[in-house]
Structure formats: structure tokens, C-alpha cells
Amino acid sequence: MKAEGKNLVEMKGVKLALSEKVILEDVSFSLPKGEVLVVMGLSGCGKSTLLGILMGLLTPDSGIVLFKGDDLTKMTRSNLNVARTQIGMVFQNAALISSLTVAENVALPLEELTKKSTSEIAEIVAQKLKLVDLEDASEKLPSELSGGMQKRAGLARALALEPELVLFDEPSAGLDPINSKLIDELIIKLRDQEKVTSIVVTHEMESAFILATQMAFLHEGKILLYGSPDDFRNSKEPTISDFLSSFKVAET
Amino acid sequence: MVGMMKGVLSEICERLAKGRTPFRLEHALLQGHRAGVGSVPMVILLSLFVGLTMALLTGYQLRIFGMVTLVPAVVSVSFTRELGPLFTGIVLASRIGAAYTAELGAMTAGGEVEAIEGMGIGARRFLVVPRFLAIFLLTPCLAVISTLSGIFGAALISELLLDISYDFFFDQVVTNLLIRDVVSGIAKSFLFGAIIGIIACYKGLSVKGGAVGVGTATTSSVVTAISTVIVVDSLFNIFILTFFP
Numbered sequence: 001m002k003a004e005g006k007n008l009v010e011m012k013g014v015k016l017a018l019s020e021k022v023i024l025e026d027v028s029f030s031l032p033k034g035e036v037l038v039v040m041g042l043s044g045c046g047k048s049t050l051l052g053i054l055m056g057l058l059t060p061d062s063g064i065v066l067f068k069g070d071d072l073t074k075m076t077r078s079n080l081n082v083a084r085t086q087i088g089m090v091f092q093n094a095a096l097i098s099s100l101t102v103a104e105n106v107a108l109p110l111e112e113l114t115k116k117s118t119s120e121i122a123e124i125v126a127q128k129l130k131l132v133d134l135e136d137a138s139e140k141l142p143s144e145l146s147g148g149m150q151k152r153a154g155l156a157r158a159l160a161l162e163p164e165l166v167l168f169d170e171p172s173a174g175l176d177p178i179n180s181k182l183i184d185e186l187i188i189k190l191r192d193q194e195k196v197t198s199i200v201v202t203h204e205m206e207s208a209f210i211l212a213t214q215m216a217f218l219h220e221g222k223i224l225l226y227g228s229p230d231d232f233r234n235s236k237e238p239t240i241s242d243f244l245s246s247f248k249v250a251e252t
Numbered sequence: 253m254v255g256m257m258k259g260v261l262s263e264i265c266e267r268l269a270k271g272r273t274p275f276r277l278e279h280a281l282l283q284g285h286r287a288g289v290g291s292v293p294m295v296i297l298l299s300l301f302v303g304l305t306m307a308l309l310t311g312y313q314l315r316i317f318g319m320v321t322l323v324p325a326v327v328s329v330s331f332t333r334e335l336g337p338l339f340t341g342i343v344l345a346s347r348i349g350a351a352y353t354a355e356l357g358a359m360t361a362g363g364e365v366e367a368i369e370g371m372g373i374g375a376r377r378f379l380v381v382p383r384f385l386a387i388f389l390l391t392p393c394l395a396v397i398s399t400l401s402g403i404f405g406a407a408l409i410s411e412l413l414l415d416i417s418y419d420f421f422f423d424q425v426v427t428n429l430l431i432r433d434v435v436s437g438i439a440k441s442f443l444f445g446a447i448i449g450i451i452a453c454y455k456g457l458s459v460k461g462g463a464v465g466v467g468t469a470t471t472s473s474v475v476t477a478i479s480t481v482i483v484v485d486s487l488f489n490i491f492i493l494t495f496f497p
Contacts, residue, residue, distance in 0.1 A: 057369060078266045083372075084370060085372045092363075098364065113371070
């Protein structure tokens with residue numbers, strides 16, 4: 001099934017239950033290319049699950065998940081792996097391979113999934129590490145890095161294959177304001193300069209309104225509101241206004 | 253477990269169809285170094301003393317019946333067919349199987365396996381194949397080392413306490429050992445290597461629940477692998493002695 005128009009990602013009627021508990025129910029949205037969608041919601045409302053479905057790590061019980069017009073849920077494993085090379089993910093805990101250095105982590109998808117030469121791979125790795133300001137940490141193991149550096153290394157790895165879609169699972173969680181701002185600036189750079197489409201799950205409201213071109217609020221497994229940042233600022237929906245006011249949203 | 257193996261095979265086929273190697277040689281060599289070279293001292297030490305003890309106890313019993321000269325034959329055939337592969341299996345299940353499970357379990361709990369899968373690399377192929385190949389191919393090599401060490405330990409104690417010279421001992425070993433004893437021992441070792449590799453990787457990739465889960469999976473991996481190796485060993489012996497007496 002091919003999607004019409006210029007949507008890069010589209011979900012229609014996605015439902016997922018884990019251990020008989022409904023996590024997502026009738027989730028539908030579409031995200032055009034070049035947009036940044038920020039997904040918000042209370043803890044445990046299914047935000048990370050949504051990203052897992054988009055990566056093909058979780059299969060929904062029903063509904064379709066279109067990426068560039070192809071349904072991820074119907075793909076063969078081989079085609080799914082091809083699609084995954086066009087989707088980068090920055091995990092909440094970075095999920096770097098602990099036995100590999102930062103440079104080896106970034107090089108991993110290039111070595112495994114492309115036929116690039118060693119020198120080409122080294123060049124790309126250096127370029128990505130420069131982008132996230134980690135050139136000096138290339139030979140360090142993940143355990144030798146701070147939380148912020150691990151997140152940035154995870155971002156460098158996610159960008160190694162020049163993906164069309166980047167998923168961020170709470171990129172600023174647990175980071176100090178300086179590192180948090182650094183991550184935000186990188187996402188903005190990707191949005192404005194590289195025109196990369198991103199989906200960002202975050203609890204940081206200040207970041208959310210800076211980054212987002214589209215926003216979604218997940219509540220009890222459903223999307224309560226999907227719209228622009230202004231739609232959210234002006235929302236009269238009690239759950240959303242309570243959520244936003246509790247974070248003391250800084251109007252921009 | 254069957255699901256994991258099917259997944260690994262489909263990922264291997266997928267890689268081959270794309271004209272890519274299913275695993276990286278350097279990964280397999282690294283795992284081989286850990287599983288094989290790293291286990292040599294422990295295998296030698298254990299087998300040497302087991303061979304020594306076996307010769308000593310057998311010798312004292314056989315001496316009563318004036319048959320102490322049977323010690324070289326008993327020890328060499330036992331070690332080649334049975335004890336060498338079995339000890340190697342037990343040592344590798346405890347040492348390498350546990351390490352594989354703990355390592356893969358920690359990677360699973362830490363989200364590393366999910367990250368590899370999410371990149372489209374094929375986590376099961378990437379992580380399981382080098383480890384499986386290492387233990388599958390090196391178990392027979394270690395079983396040979398174990399057998400030689402056991403026989404050497406037996407020869408040593410026989411010379412010292414049973415009045416059996418080295419020349420006589422090794423002459424009896426060569427005379428009594430048959431090709432089928434060697435083939436049987438080596439075939440069994442391949443089987444043990446495969447069993448330990450599959451169980452260890454499966455348990456590691458099935459970990460749920462953080463550090464406690466890793467600990468539980470590691471214990472379970474060692475217990476399951478050793479039990480399975482012993483049961484399969486018995487079934488293998490019954491099969492061999494029934495169909496190839």
C-alpha cells in the first residue's frame with residue numbers, strides 16, 4: 001500500500017496490547033518530510049512503544065504503519081532491514097555497544113550494511129563525530145563517557161547512514177541544561193540544514209516547543225491532540241493544559 | 253530456541269543473498285581466542301588430574317586381579333571416547349557458556365541488542381554466529397587436548413606408582429585405541445559444542461529484567477548446558493554402541 005502525497009511517515013488505526021494491557025489504541029497521524037514531530041504524554045502512555053513500532057521492533061496488533069508509502073508491518077524481514085537503514089534511532093539510554101569504542105560504534109552500521117571502503121568509513125565516522133563534537137572521544141569506550149556524550153555518540157551512530165527519519169527517545173532525559181541544549185541544537189541543525197524528518201519523544205517542554213513543527217499528545221494510548229505548537233498553546237483540553245502548565249511552558 | 257535458530261538461519265540467508273558474508277572473520281577469531289585458547293590451561297589441568305586419579309584407582313583395583321597392565325587401554329579408550337569430550341563440554345559450559353550468556357544478557361538488558369536489531373544489522377546473526385562457530389569448532393580441538401592430557405596424567409602416575417613404564421604405556425595406548433574411538437569422541441565433541449553454543453546464546457538473548465535476569469539466565473544456561481551435554485552423551489553412547497558395536 002503506497003501513501004499518497006509527501007508524507008514520510010503515516011500511522012493509521014494502530015493498536016498494540018502487551019500482556020493484555022492496551023498500550024496504544026487507534027493511533028493515527030501523518031508526518032510530512034522535513035517536519036519535526038514532538039510526542040508528549042505522561043510516563044507509560046506509550047510514547048517509546050510508538051517509536052518501537054516505527055523501528056519495526058514491535059508489531060502492532062492492528063493498523064498500518066507506512067514509511068515512504070510502504071507498510072512496515074507487512075514487510076518481509078529483509079525489506080524491513082532495508083527500511084531500518086533509512087531510520088536512525090537515538091535511544092533513551094544511548095544503547096551504545098559497550099565493548100566497542102565510540103568510533104567503532106559509529107562505524108558499525110557502515111561496516112555491516114554498506115560496501116564502503118575502510119577509508120570512506122573512517123571519513124564518515126570522523127565527520128559524524130565532528131558534528132556532535134566528539135572528535136576527541138573517538139577511541140573511548142561508552143563507559144568512559146558522560147551521559148550527554150553517550151547521547152551524542154548515539155546520535156552520531158544514528159546519523160551514520162544518512163537516514164531520512166530520525167527517532168529520538170527522550171534525548172534530553174537525565175542531562176544537565178548545557179548538554180540538553182547541545183542536543184536540541186543538533187536536532188535543530190538536522191531540521192534546518194539537513195532537512196531530516198524527526199520524531200522526538202520528550203518531557204522537556206522548553207525543548208519541545210523549540211524543536212517541534214508538529215506536536216502530538218498521547219494519553220491512555222490515544223492521541224488526544226495532534227497539531228502545531230500554537231494549537232497546543234491554545235488548547236482548552238484540560239489534560240493538555242494541565243500537562244503544559246505543570247511544566248510552566250515558556251512562551252516563545 | 254528453535255525460533256532463534258530459524259532467525260539466525262534466515263538472517264544468514266538474507267546476508268548471502270545480498271552478497272555479504274554472514275559474519276565477520278575477526279569477530280569469530282576473537283571469540284575463538286576466548287573460547288579456545290583461553291580454556292586450554294583449565295582443560296589441561298583438570299584432565300591431567302582426572303587421568304592421574306583414574307589410572308591410580310583403576311590400577312589398584314586391577315592389581316588385585318593381576319591385570320594392572322590393562323590400565324593404559326582402559327584410560328586411553330575411556331578418555332578418547334568419553335571423558336575427554338565430556339570434561340571439555342563441562343568446562344566450556346561453565347566457562348564459555350556462562351560468559352556468552354552473561355555478555356548477551358547484559359547487552360539485551362542494556363538495550364544494545366535492540367539497537368543492533370533496530371539498525372537493520374540482524375542482531376541474532378551478528379551476535380550468535382561468531383560465538384557459535386567459535387565454540388562449535390574449538391570444542392573438538394579442546395577435547396583432543398583434554399584426552400592427551402588425561403592420558404599423559406595416567407602415564408605419569410602409572411610410571412611412578414604402578415610400575416608401568418612410559419614405553420609400555422604408550423605402546424598399549426597405540427595398540428588398543430581404534431580409529432572409531434577417536435571418531436566417536438570427536439563427533440561427540442562437535443555435538444557438545446553446538447549444544448553449549450545454542451543454549452548459551454539463547455539464554456543470553458532471552459534475558460528479561462536487568463541484573464537479576466542476567467544472573468538467573470547465566471545460572472540456568474550453565475545448568476541446562478551441563479545437563480543436556482550429559483544426557484546427550486548417554487544417548488550418543490547408546491546409539492553408537494547399538495548401531496556401530
